[in-house]
Amino acid sequence: MATTETPACPSSEDEAQAFDVFAKACPSRATLEHITGRWGSLTLGALSECTLRFNELRRRVDGVSEKMLSQTLHALERDGLVHRQAAATNPPRVDYCLTPLGRAVVERLLSLIDLVEDRMPEVLAAREAYDTRGGR
Amino acid sequence: MATTETPACPSSEDEAQAFDVFAKACPSRATLEHITGRWGSLTLGALSECTLRFNELRRRVDGVSEKMLSQTLHALERDGLVHRQAAATNPPRVDYCLTPLGRAVVERLLSLIDLVEDRMPEVLAAREAYDTRGGR
DNA sequence: CTGTATCCTTTACGATACTG
DNA sequence: CAGTATCGTAAAGGATACAG
Numbered sequence: 001m002a003t004t005e006t007p008a009c010p011s012s013e014d015e016a017q018a019f020d021v022f023a024k025a026c027p028s029r030a031t032l033e034h035i036t037g038r039w040g041s042l043t044l045g046a047l048s049e050c051t052l053r054f055n056e057l058r059r060r061v062d063g064v065s066e067k068m069l070s071q072t073l074h075a076l077e078r079d080g081l082v083h084r085q086a087a088a089t090n091p092p093r094v095d096y097c098l099t100p101l102g103r104a105v106v107e108r109l110l111s112l113i114d115l116v117e118d119r120m121p122e123v124l125a126a127r128e129a130y131d132t133r134g135g136r
Numbered sequence: 137m138a139t140t141e142t143p144a145c146p147s148s149e150d151e152a153q154a155f156d157v158f159a160k161a162c163p164s165r166a167t168l169e170h171i172t173g174r175w176g177s178l179t180l181g182a183l184s185e186c187t188l189r190f191n192e193l194r195r196r197v198d199g200v201s202e203k204m205l206s207q208t209l210h211a212l213e214r215d216g217l218v219h220r221q222a223a224a225t226n227p228p229r230v231d232y233c234l235t236p237l238g239r240a241v242v243e244r245l246l247s248l249i250d251l252v253e254d255r256m257p258e259v260l261a262a263r264e265a266y267d268t269r270g271g272r
Numbered sequence: 273c274t275g276t277a278t279c280c281t282t283t284a285c286g287a288t289a290c291t292g
Numbered sequence: 293c294a295g296t297a298t299c300g301t302a303a304a305g306g307a308t309a310c311a312g
Binding site (some may be wrong): 018020021022023027028031032033035036037038041042045060061062063074077078079080081101104105108109112113115119120122123124125126129130131135 | 214263
């Protein structure tokens with residue numbers, strides 16, 4: 001016991017969670033990234049309000065490309081968060097909506113997003129202070 | 137009104153939020169990415185338990201490199217989420233902990249992470265079903 | 273309309289070496 | 293211990309063209 005470790009921080013071994021996101025190879029880390037990634041979070045947020053079609057989503061999520069939206073939707077569908085419903089009409093119509101699991105996830109996600117939006121003035125003030133004192 | 141839009145989805149104009157994360161150029165989008173990014177979320181999660189030093193964090197956040205941890209901590213400090221306290225001892229000691237704003241953010245973030253960890257069996261099952269039916 | 277395929281650029285990341 | 297600097301690679305992302 002020579003080194004001075006920070007006391008009283010239990011190493012998480014005693015919890016032994018099956019899907020501990022802090023572990024490198026854990027699948028939950030990948031899923032969390034799908035949810036919280038740049039396009040994943042915005043896509044889920046957009047779908048929290050209502051069912052949307054591909055191009056409606058594209059317009060709602062400002063800045064997303066066709067490629068990224070397609071890729072994002074695939075990942076979210078595969079993880080069981082988004083449901084894809086295709087109608088074989090002409091022109092084709094595909095609707096995307098949240099699954100029950102997706103709604104549970106989005107509830108927590110939006111709670112975070114809303115908090116960040118609400119507190120942006122504080123963040124901006126912190127940034128200015130940080131930059132003013134020269135990034136220390 | 138020729139096209140068949142999804143009905144009853146209010147375009148968010150009538151809310152007129154100052155920091156709408158759905159808008160491309162909004163600073164809240166960048167902050168959200170700092171929080172939810174691969175290393176940001178894990179770093180914040182690690183700090184939710186206790187104050188940690190640089191190398192303690194490095195060990196706790198499995199897989200993070202020195203460079204990314206340093207970069208991540210700078211971004212979080214600049215956004216006012218993490219506080220950095222340096223002691224001019226030899227060897228030097230630097231402690232990182234959450235600010236009040238950081239704690240508020242982490243509370244919601246952990247709520248999301250915990251949900252994802254809890255529901256991973258469902259996610260895994262959805263993936264298997266998706267892959268089995270050939271990704272449709 | 274709803275995508276996929278391709279190419280190309282930019283960014284993120286990791287490894288390593290080095291400084292105070 | 294706590295980082296910064298540099299370099300090379302890998303992945304993410306955007307633009308465009310095209311298909312069902």
